Amino acid sequence: MAEPIGLERAKIVVREDECKGCGLCIEACPEQVLFVHKHLNRLGYHPTGYKGEGCTGCGICFYQCPEPGAITVYKKGYVGEEVV
Amino acid sequence: MAKQLIKGNEAVVKGAILAGCRFYFGYPITPASEVAEAAAYYLPKVGGTFIQAESEVAAINMVYGAASADVRAMTASSSPGISLKMEGLSYCAGAELPFVLVDIMRAGPGLGNIAPEQGDYNQIIKGGGHGNYKVVCLAPNSAQEMCDLTILAFDLADKYRIPAVLLADGFIGQMEEPVEFPPARTSLPDKPWAIHSDADDEKRLITSINLEPELLEKHNLHLQEKYAEITRNEIRFEDYQTADAELVIIAYGVVSRIVQTTIDDMRAAGRKVGMMRPISLWPFPSAHIVELGDQVKQFLVVELSDGQMVDDVRLALNGKRPVHLHNRMGGMVPSPEEVQERALKILEG
Amino acid sequence: MAEKVLAKAESFFDIYDRNPSPSKDVTHYCPGCGHGVLHKLIAEAIDDFGIRERTVLFSPVGCSVFAYYYFRTGNIQCAHGRAPAAATGFKRTHPESIVISYQGDGDLAAIGTAEIIQAANRGENFTVFFVNNAIYGMTGGQLAPTTLVGQKTTTSPYGRNPANEGYPIKVAEMISTLDAPVYVERVAITDAKNTARVRRAVRKGLQNQIDNKGFSLIEVLSVCPSNWKMDPIQSKQWLSDNMIQQFPLGIFRDRTGEVPAAENKRHIFHVDGLREALELPVETESTIKVAAPAPEFQDPRIKLAGFGGQGVLMLGLMLAEAGMHAGYHVSWIPSYGPEMRGGTANCHVNLSHRRIGSPTVSRPTLLVAMNLPSLERFENEVVPGGLIIYDTAMVTRAPKRTDVKALGIPASTIADELGNTRGANMVILGAYIGYTSILPKEAIFAAMPSLIKRKNLIPLNEQAVEKGMEFVRNLRG
Numbered sequence: 029m030a031e032p033i034g035l036e037r038a039k040i041v042v043r044e045d046e047c048k049g050c051g052l053c054i055e056a057c058p059e060q061v062l063f064v065h066k067h068l069n070r071l072g073y074h075p076t077g078y079k080g081e082g083c084t085g086c087g088i089c090f091y092q093c094p095e096p097g098a099i100t101v102y103k104k105g106y107v108g109e110e111v112v
Numbered sequence: 113m114a115k116q117l118i119k120g121n122e123a124v125v126k127g128a129i130l131a132g133c134r135f136y137f138g139y140p141i142t143p144a145s146e147v148a149e150a151a152a153y154y155l156p157k158v159g160g161t162f163i164q165a166e167s168e169v170a171a172i173n174m175v176y177g178a179a180s181a182d183v184r185a186m187t188a189s190s191s192p193g194i195s196l197k198m199e200g201l202s203y204c205a206g207a208e209l210p211f212v213l214v215d216i217m218r219a220g221p222g223l224g225n226i227a228p229e230q231g232d233y234n235q236i237i238k239g240g241g242h243g244n245y246k247v248v249c250l251a252p253n254s255a256q257e258m259c260d261l262t263i264l265a266f267d268l269a270d271k272y273r274i275p276a277v278l279l280a281d282g283f284i285g286q287m288e289e290p291v292e293f294p295p296a297r298t299s300l301p302d303k304p305w306a307i308h309s310d311a312d313d314e315k316r317l318i319t320s321i322n323l324e325p326e327l328l329e330k331h332n333l334h335l336q337e338k339y340a341e342i343t344r345n346e347i348r349f350e351d352y353q354t355a356d357a358e359l360v361i362i363a364y365g366v367v368s369r370i371v372q373t374t375i376d377d378m379r380a381a382g383r384k385v386g387m388m389r390p391i392s393l394w395p396f397p398s399a400h401i402v403e404l405g406d407q408v409k410q411f412l413v414v415e416l417s418d419g420q421m422v423d424d425v426r427l428a429l430n431g432k433r434p435v436h437l438h439n440r441m442g443g444m445v446p447s448p449e450e451v452q453e454r455a456l457k458i459l460e461g
Numbered sequence: 462m463a464e465k466v467l468a469k470a471e472s473f474f475d476i477y478d479r480n481p482s483p484s485k486d487v488t489h490y491c492p493g494c495g496h497g498v499l500h501k502l503i504a505e506a507i508d509d510f511g512i513r514e515r516t517v518l519f520s521p522v523g524c525s526v527f528a529y530y531y532f533r534t535g536n537i538q539c540a541h542g543r544a545p546a547a548a549t550g551f552k553r554t555h556p557e558s559i560v561i562s563y564q565g566d567g568d569l570a571a572i573g574t575a576e577i578i579q580a581a582n583r584g585e586n587f588t589v590f591f592v593n594n595a596i597y598g599m600t601g602g603q604l605a606p607t608t609l610v611g612q613k614t615t616t617s618p619y620g621r622n623p624a625n626e627g628y629p630i631k632v633a634e635m636i637s638t639l640d641a642p643v644y645v646e647r648v649a650i651t652d653a654k655n656t657a658r659v660r661r662a663v664r665k666g667l668q669n670q671i672d673n674k675g676f677s678l679i680e681v682l683s684v685c686p687s688n689w690k691m692d693p694i695q696s697k698q699w700l701s702d703n704m705i706q707q708f709p710l711g712i713f714r715d716r717t718g719e720v721p722a723a724e725n726k727r728h729i730f731h732v733d734g735l736r737e738a739l740e741l742p743v744e745t746e747s748t749i750k751v752a753a754p755a756p757e758f759q760d761p762r763i764k765l766a767g768f769g770g771q772g773v774l775m776l777g778l779m780l781a782e783a784g785m786h787a788g789y790h791v792s793w794i795p796s797y798g799p800e801m802r803g804g805t806a807n808c809h810v811n812l813s814h815r816r817i818g819s820p821t822v823s824r825p826t827l828l829v830a831m832n833l834p835s836l837e838r839f840e841n842e843v844v845p846g847g848l849i850i851y852d853t854a855m856v857t858r859a860p861k862r863t864d865v866k867a868l869g870i871p872a873s874t875i876a877d878e879l880g881n882t883r884g885a886n887m888v889i890l891g892a893y894i895g896y897t898s899i900l901p902k903e904a905i906f907a908a909m910p911s912l913i914k915r916k917n918l919i920p921l922n923e924q925a926v927e928k929g930m931e932f933v934r935n936l937r938g
Contacts, residue, residue, distance in 0.1 A: 056652065056653055058653075071484065096497065096500065096531065097486060098487075100467065103467075114744045117791070137550060154739055159731060169546075173547045173576070174550035176537075177550025178550035289792050289793070307555075309515045314513075321526060
């Protein structure tokens with residue numbers, strides 16, 4: 029059986045409906061790959077978005093974010109389903 | 113069964129341990145200190161824990177934590193200390209935590225003195241803490257009952273998930289009498305709601321907060337239902353020479369002992385007097401007092417306060433019969449002769 | 462948690478069902494609030510250490526009062542400031558549990574100051590996370606014990622004035638003056654570097670508890686954008702620029718390396734040897750025979766009085782204990798209430814064939830007066846036909862009453878001759894039982910071992926009782 033191939037590139041997934049738009053992740057991201065969406069989410073905040081590339085999987089945004097489930101960071105080599 | 117001459121305050125602790133209590137948190141105060149001292153002496157010998165807390169407030173909150181677990185826990189104090197415990201009592205009542213609180217009442221208000229009084233009746237029975245709650249309240253009048261009612265208090269507390277108070281006065285706490293100790297409980301009641309430190313704990317929550325008025329009213333109604341059930345099931349009292357009595361004296365705690373002598377002396381002189389002693393102050397034997405009122409012409413309440421229990425007697429009788437009050441305060445205790453004098457005056461109109 | 466993903470910890474509930482709000486997938490905290498970050502670090506550590514099933518979280522009063530919405534652990538929510546007391550109570554019942562006391566600055570450093578200091582001083586084996594944001598959050602921005610000098614709050618509208626409100630309390634420093642705590646550190650949720658320090662501190666505080674090392678407190682400087690009236694990013698800047706100056710970061714106590722790890726043993730309920738431990742009496746066949754005393758001596762109501770040190774209370778206890786051995790109903794009560802005044806030591810004893818009513822004796826049938834003040838004070842209380850026994854060595858006059866019996870005995874002198882002046886009480890006891898036959902001396906002797914702590918004194922006390930009986934015999938001729 030072949031080894032499963034992990035993620036080739038790290039990525040961040042933001043659950044928009046859990047984001048309160050505090051902006052701490054955006055401010056802290058060393059690669060500046062996060063941005064503020066123009067639209068409002070269910071809670072009435074402008075959620076964070078990911079530019080789609082450039083994430084190094086450093087996890088700084090994850091530990092800056094006060095919401096337990098708003099940000100998930102997948103590092104390079106991650107194998108498995110996306111956490112839901 | 114062999115008896116042991118023992119102080120009421122110490123009988124409480126032996127009773128508690130026989131009931132399966134292994135955790136005591138308290139603060140010293142006269143005339144309740146012997147409860148803490150006995151707990152400090154005996155609990156370590158039976159694998160239990162005694163902690164002298166930094167305050168009465170801390171003590172009852174330690175009980176809050178211990179009573180959240182699947183064990184039996186208690187604390188004790190005397191009137192000024194009980195005032196400090198009122199916050200914790202209300203929280204325990206709200207969170208439905210079973211434990212036993214012992215109040216060896218002394219005279220007040222304020223620092224007062226260390227002589228006996230019954231001035232905590234309203235504080236315990238009418239709810240000295242905030243919110244709508246009741247506590248089971250048992251009033252021993254002997255060293256034997258200091259043991260037996262402590263055990264009963266634990267049982268009722270666990271049966272109904274409610275704090276239970278043993279309300280005694282300084283006399284009952286300081287007095288030594290022979291006590292026959294029952295067999296020890298060999299297991300503790302199941303408490304599926306309690307925090308066990310196991311995998312099911314994630315489903316368990318101990319709290320008294322409820323921000324939603326609808327839900328908090330529902331919780332209050334649940335408590336009221338429980339209180340009604342306790343009132344149906346757990347009223348306890350003792351009648352003494354009431355069968356043909358024209359005057360019934362109502363008294364609890366040490367006063368009921370004094371009044372017993374009054375009754376004996378008056379009966380020896382042919383007077384038809386009797387005594388009714390509430391053993392459960394809450395639930396109060398109101399219905400029984402009404403029943404007695406069918407036959408008894410008048411009532412005399414004797415208590416060591418400004419007249420606190422007498423209100424409940426009057427509420428029960430609702431004007432059906434005259435209710436007289438003979439009371440002392442500040443640590444003064446009436447003699448049997450003093451009570452007799454008052455009773456004779458009433459009988460003679 | 463696998464290293465390759467940073468996601469919501471399993472120690473959080475998936476859905477926050479306990480939250481009555483319709484949004485059950487987000488916390489109730491304001492945007493940018495530090496509580497959420499600390500929650501995440503704690504939950505992650507609980508996951509990583511595999512301790513979720515035995516963790517119990519104590520929620521305080523303050524913004525984190527609802528921490529129990531989120532943590533998939535045992536949860537106990539308690540009164541304002543009392544978490545360290547409640548946590549103590551619970552931890553003692555379950556030493557194997559992992560107990561977290563999560564508290565804010567008003568809770569821990571104002572209303573709960575006593576509880577935290579004393580729990581720390583007892584070295585309770587639990588972990589305290591102290592969130593210091595220099596303001597009351599839940600109640601809407603009032604002065605906290607940690608509010609900075611000059612900082613405006615709704616109850617310090619002109620800025621904190623030390624002349625009126627004192628200075629900010631430095632909790633980590635204060636706790637680290639105590640001997641017991643194992644680990645005290647102050648950290649701050651600010652940038653990535655400082656937040657990594659918070660993460661390390663959280664894990665160390667919990668690891669210490671797992672290893673049964675004792676008390677750990679982590680003070681966490683944290684932002685409160687809503688009540689500081691700043692946005693979250695400004696808030697972090699303000700914290701870095703102002704709070705850290707007042708509350709320097711660092712380790713204030715670390716004895717982690719000195720304290721050996723130990724196992725947290727579960728408390729086991731048992732009743733082995735319980736009756737022995739409680740020193741309960743062993744069933745014995747009583748062989749004590751009581752002769753019937755004359756009717757006037759039956760069912761005595763006794764008042765015993767003397768100076769403190771004359772053994773009046775012991776005399777009463779001996780009577781009650783012996784009475785119990787002889788099958789009487791008995792009661793004993795020391796002078797108490799109004800009678801405590803006056804420098805005399807009194808006690809009241811009842812021996813009866815019936816259930817005893819009043820334990821206090823207002824009209825004694827027997828008065829024992831071991832000094833003159835006692836005789837003067839209580840002589841008139843004795844019922845007509847009653848008995849007064851007094852120590853003629855101490856009481857310089859005979860009772861004035863003519864309607865009572867009086868028995869004078871030089872008890873102190875007799876005891877002195879025996880070599881123990883303090884034995885006068887037992888001489889009196891001997892005289893009393895000899896005079897009235899209320900109890901056989903065997904009942905007294907049977908009572909002695911449980912009341913006289915120094916066993917070598919028992920023979921002397923027995924002799925004193927015999928001497929008292931002998932005196933009465935000689936009196937009668």
